[in-house]
Amino acid sequence: MSVRAKKHLGQHFLKDESIASKIADSLSFEGYQHVLEIGPGMGVLTKYLLKKDKTIWVVEIDPESIDYLKGHYLHLSDRIINADFLKMDLAAQFNNEPIAIIGNFPYNISSQIVFKSIACRDQIPEFSGMFQKEVALRIAAGPGSKTYGILSVLTQAFYDVEYLFSVPPTVFNPPPRVDSGVIRLVRKKDYQLQVDVAFFFRVVKTAFNQRRKTLRNSLKSLQISDKLKEDVIFAQRPEQLSVEQFLELTKRLEEDGI
Incomplete structure (x- = not known):
C-alpha cells in the first residue's frame, strides 16, 4: 500500500533515505522534548526522527496518509494529529511546552508555515525543513540581495537562519518542477524586540x-x-x-x- 500524491495538497513524497536522514539530523534536539513533523506523508522522515530520544508528533491533513502512518508506525498512532498545522493551537496541544518544527513542507503553504512559526516563536526554539529552493534562499537572504524581502527580515528578526543543502527534483515522487533547499532556524538568545x-x-x-x-x-x-x-x-x-x-x-x- 502506498499513498497517492495529491496536487491540491502540494504533495511530493521524498524517496531518498539518505536525504531524509540528513534532514532528521539537522535539528540539535537540545532544550526541548517535543518535535512536531508537518506533512509526514508516508513517513520517510518520520522513521529517522523516531530513532531520536525525543517525543515525536506528526500533523497530517491527508486521511490517506494518516491511515498509512497508523498501519506502519503503530507506536506513533496516539501522536498522529489529523489537522491543518496553520489552524493548530500549539500552546493548547503542547501545554505551552517548547517544541521543534521539522518537515518536508508542502510548497504551496511553506511561507505560511514560517509565518505561523514566527507567531509562535515563544514556543519554537528550533525549526528545520525542506522548501522550494527559491523560498529557502529568500528566507536566508541578506540585505542587498534581490531575494531579500519581507520573509527574510521577519524571520531573521527572531531566528538565525542557515541554508544547509540543496535537493534535486529526482528524489521525489512525483518530482517537482523546481529544486528544493533545506534550511535551519535557531531562535536567537535575545529574540524579544525592543519595539512594538x-x-x-x-x-x-x-x-x-x-x-x-x-x-x-x-x-x-x-x-x-x-x-x-x-x-x-x-x-x-x-x-x-x-x-x-x-x-x-x-x-x-x-x-x-x-
Whole structure:
C-alpha cells in the first residue's frame, strides 16, 4: 500500500533515505522534548526522527496518509494529529511546552508555515525543513540581495537562519518542477524586540510592498513628519536595510508618534 500524491495538497513524497536522514539530523534536539513533523506523508522522515530520544508528533491533513502512518508506525498512532498545522493551537496541544518544527513542507503553504512559526516563536526554539529552493534562499537572504524581502527580515528578526543543502527534483515522487533547499532556524538568545512587534511587521511589509522605491516614498502612508523624512535612511530602498536597521527605523517612527 502506498499513498497517492495529491496536487491540491502540494504533495511530493521524498524517496531518498539518505536525504531524509540528513534532514532528521539537522535539528540539535537540545532544550526541548517535543518535535512536531508537518506533512509526514508516508513517513520517510518520520522513521529517522523516531530513532531520536525525543517525543515525536506528526500533523497530517491527508486521511490517506494518516491511515498509512497508523498501519506502519503503530507506536506513533496516539501522536498522529489529523489537522491543518496553520489552524493548530500549539500552546493548547503542547501545554505551552517548547517544541521543534521539522518537515518536508508542502510548497504551496511553506511561507505560511514560517509565518505561523514566527507567531509562535515563544514556543519554537528550533525549526528545520525542506522548501522550494527559491523560498529557502529568500528566507536566508541578506540585505542587498534581490531575494531579500519581507520573509527574510521577519524571520531573521527572531531566528538565525542557515541554508544547509540543496535537493534535486529526482528524489521525489512525483518530482517537482523546481529544486528544493533545506534550511535551519535557531531562535536567537535575545529574540524579544525592543519595539512594538505588530508595528515592526507593518513597517517591513509596507516598505517592501513598493521595494523599488525609496523608503521616503514606500512608507508615505505612515504619515512621517517632514523632519524625520530628512534623515538619510529614507533615501534608501528597503532591500538595502539590515534587520537591525529596520528595527532602528521602527523605533524612530514610534518616537515620531506614529
